[in-house]
Amino acid sequence: MDQHQPHIVSNTKLIGIWLALLVLTALTVAITRVELGGYKVVGALTVACAKAGLVIAVFMHMKYEGVLLRWLLFLTLVTLAIFIGFTFFDVLYR
Amino acid sequence: MSDMQPTAPSFWNDTGKTGLTSWIFSTDHKRIGLLYFYTTISFFLVGVVLGLLLRIELMAPGRTIMGAQTYNALFTVHGVVMIFLFIIPGIPGAFGNMVMPIQVGARDVSFPRLNLLSWWLYIIGAVIILVSLFSGGGAPDTGWTFYVPFSSRTGTNVSLAVFGVFIVGFSSILTGVNFVTTIHRLRAEGMTWSRIPLFTWSLYATAWVQILATPILAITLVLVMAERVLGTGLFDPTRGGDPVMYQHLFWIYSHPAVYIMILPAMGIVSDIIPVFSRKPIFGYKMIAFSSLAIAAAGSLVWGHHMFTSGMSDTAVVVFSFLTFIVAIPSAIKVFNWISTLYKGSISLEAPMLFALSFILLFSIGGLSGLILGAAATDVHVHDTHFVVGHFHYVMFGGTGFAIFAAMHYWLPKFYGRRYKEKPAIVAWALMFTGFNILYFTMQVLGMKGMPRRYYDYLPEFGPLNLVATIGSWILAAGLILMLVNLFRGLFRGEPFDGNPWGGATLEWSVATPPPTENFEGEPVVTHGPYDFSGVKK
Numbered sequence: 201m202d203q204h205q206p207h208i209v210s211n212t213k214l215i216g217i218w219l220a221l222l223v224l225t226a227l228t229v230a231i232t233r234v235e236l237g238g239y240k241v242v243g244a245l246t247v248a249c250a251k252a253g254l255v256i257a258v259f260m261h262m263k264y265e266g267v268l269l270r271w272l273l274f275l276t277l278v279t280l281a282i283f284i285g286f287t288f289f290d291v292l293y294r
Numbered sequence: 295m296s297d298m299q300p301t302a303p304s305f306w307n308d309t310g311k312t313g314l315t316s317w318i319f320s321t322d323h324k325r326i327g328l329l330y331f332y333t334t335i336s337f338f339l340v341g342v343v344l345g346l347l348l349r350i351e352l353m354a355p356g357r358t359i360m361g362a363q364t365y366n367a368l369f370t371v372h373g374v375v376m377i378f379l380f381i382i383p384g385i386p387g388a389f390g391n392m393v394m395p396i397q398v399g400a401r402d403v404s405f406p407r408l409n410l411l412s413w414w415l416y417i418i419g420a421v422i423i424l425v426s427l428f429s430g431g432g433a434p435d436t437g438w439t440f441y442v443p444f445s446s447r448t449g450t451n452v453s454l455a456v457f458g459v460f461i462v463g464f465s466s467i468l469t470g471v472n473f474v475t476t477i478h479r480l481r482a483e484g485m486t487w488s489r490i491p492l493f494t495w496s497l498y499a500t501a502w503v504q505i506l507a508t509p510i511l512a513i514t515l516v517l518v519m520a521e522r523v524l525g526t527g528l529f530d531p532t533r534g535g536d537p538v539m540y541q542h543l544f545w546i547y548s549h550p551a552v553y554i555m556i557l558p559a560m561g562i563v564s565d566i567i568p569v570f571s572r573k574p575i576f577g578y579k580m581i582a583f584s585s586l587a588i589a590a591a592g593s594l595v596w597g598h599h600m601f602t603s604g605m606s607d608t609a610v611v612v613f614s615f616l617t618f619i620v621a622i623p624s625a626i627k628v629f630n631w632i633s634t635l636y637k638g639s640i641s642l643e644a645p646m647l648f649a650l651s652f653i654l655l656f657s658i659g660g661l662s663g664l665i666l667g668a669a670a671t672d673v674h675v676h677d678t679h680f681v682v683g684h685f686h687y688v689m690f691g692g693t694g695f696a697i698f699a700a701m702h703y704w705l706p707k708f709y710g711r712r713y714k715e716k717p718a719i720v721a722w723a724l725m726f727t728g729f730n731i732l733y734f735t736m737q738v739l740g741m742k743g744m745p746r747r748y749y750d751y752l753p754e755f756g757p758l759n760l761v762a763t764i765g766s767w768i769l770a771a772g773l774i775l776m777l778v779n780l781f782r783g784l785f786r787g788e789p790f791d792g793n794p795w796g797g798a799t800l801e802w803s804v805a806t807p808p809p810t811e812n813f814e815g816e817p818v819v820t821h822g823p824y825d826f827s828g829v830k831k
């Protein structure tokens with residue numbers, strides 16, 4: 201059940217993802233120019249999550265992995281989200 | 295079980311080689327465990343000497359043996375050595391490695407080479423930390439917490455020390471990965487989740503904290519280096535940075551890290567108490583579950599170190615509330631241990647005495663923690679010697695005493711020889727007495743307002759400080775007696791064979807000392823870890 205064929209991702213797909221990452225990076229920079237106040241953080245984090253998601257799913261092959269690994273990764277990300285989230289009890293209410 | 299004849303040679307002389315390289319390049323979990331044991335205990339002794347020097351300085355007001363800068367450097371090095379080089383790797387690295395694979399019925403951990411790499415990373419990190427003390431601007435003087443803005447400005451060698459801690463962090467992560475995998479994949483037939491000994495359960499919960507929290511410390515330390523070397527300004531308010539953010543990042547790791555320190559210690563105590571009470575542990579499931587609950591809830595309380603940092607009031611209330619929640623699973627454990635003792639047939643041998651004093655000292659530490667966890671009272675005692683007393687009760691009285699218990703309980707099994715009982719008990723009594731004189735007095739001093747991290751104090755604190763320093767000497771005397779007696783016994787003492795304590799976990803069913811692959815054939819587990827019905831004592 202844990203056996204899986206090594207999955208080979210095509211070059212076009214890899215380049216496509218790379219371009220998408222570049223576009224998203226540009227978007228991150230663009231967001232800083234818009235007056236959004238506290239929502240700037242939300243914007244930047246959303247873009248960052250999208251980028252990380254692409255890297256994890258394709259470059260790190262998570263898209264082609266079994267359920268257990270996906271859950272483990274999910275757990276890690278939830279932990280990270282909680283850690284970051286809890287600092288906002290401070291930052292947002294100072 | 296005790297009449298089992300070992301056919302395989304013990305792990306001490308399996309390869310026929312005895313030189314240093316047969317140890318430092320070994321992938322046998324027992325040898326790596328012993329490597330970890332001897333290195334962590336050596337750093338403990340270094341830390342103790344530094345602690346005693348600090349106490350001598352505080353023996354009387356004014357300058358006694360050192361000036362302010364030396365004092366600052368010494369308490370920093372004392373803290374860094376004790377935390378990162380002794381207490382965090384201490385139990386998982388040493389006793390976890392030695393005992394856990396046998397407890398689950400495995401021949402070794404899942405990734406033996408990664409295990410060796412973990413020890414090497416620990417050594418490399420430790421060497422870097424030691425080098426940092428004598429190079430560059432000299433030993434760091436920031437305290438073990440490396441708080442900005444001071445840590446980004448001081449001329450002492452913070453960058454290198456922080457880099458050393460960074461490397462040691464990786465060794466901790468590797469141990470965690472190894473233990474989670476081993477406990478999931480290498481359990482023997484019949485070793486169901488509800489038959490796993492509680493020591494292994496506690497290592498399992500700890501391993502998750504090591505994996506999930508340590509990377510955050512690593513990143514935080516990289517940021518401190520970036521701040522110093524590149525001047526990034528992340529924590530510098532004049533450039534839009536936020537110094538309080540450093541404290542968040544630091545404590546997001548370092549509070550869970552106190553569970554890396556205490557959970558395995560609770561595991562040791564949970565394994566020892568039933569054996570010396572000849573009774574199954576009370577509330578097995580709750581103890582196992584509360585380890586996980588402590589690991590999870592304990593990850594959400596880091597802000598209690600920051601009540602006076604200028605953090606928002608909302609955060610103060612939230613973190614204070616969450617801190618009180620962690621007290622629940624901790625109390626569950628304490629009550630379960632006490633219930634195990636109730637009507638047991640208790641024998642007060644050395645491992646048991648250390649385990650019992652763990653319960654008392656940990657409870658004093660934990661309850662004084664509630665005084666610190668309540669925001670209102672914390673403001674009064676924050677950064678005083680009350681805090682110093684509190685964490686020594688938990689880390690030294692708790693984890694330290696649990697390590698001493700483990701040394702007396704498990705080391706004879708691995709050496710096949712044992713210490714003398716009488717001196718062990720005298721040593722315990724000295725340490726227990728000295729410990730309380732030292733740290734309880736510190737807590738009183740803190741209540742009276744003596745701040746921590748100062749080499750000098752107001753004359754009115756003089757008498758109590760003298761008492762505390764005398765306590766530290768009693769403690770040290772007990773420690774020396776304990777170590778001399780223990781090691782003399784392990785190398786030259788009476789033979790220790792089979793299962794004299796009458797333990798029911800798997801490590802007591804293998805030959806003494808265990809052979810390289812631990813078991814003759816595949817073990818099959820047919821009863822729970824605290825089922826003493828078939829065990830002779």
Ligand code: HEM
Binds near residue numbers: 346349380437438766
């Ligand atoms: C004989 C044993 C020990 C003695 C005499 C001792 C004494 C002290 C003293 C006097 C201080 C500094 C108080 C101040 O001015 O702030 C201190 C700090 C500290 N100790 Fe110990 N200690 C001992 C063992 C331990 C152990 C076993 C641990 C941990 C497992 C430990 C961890 C720490 C830490 C983390 C600090 C704080 C350092 C800082 O402020 O950055 N100590 N100790």
Ligand SMILES: [Cu+2]
Binds near residue numbers: 548552599
């Ligand atoms: Cu804490």
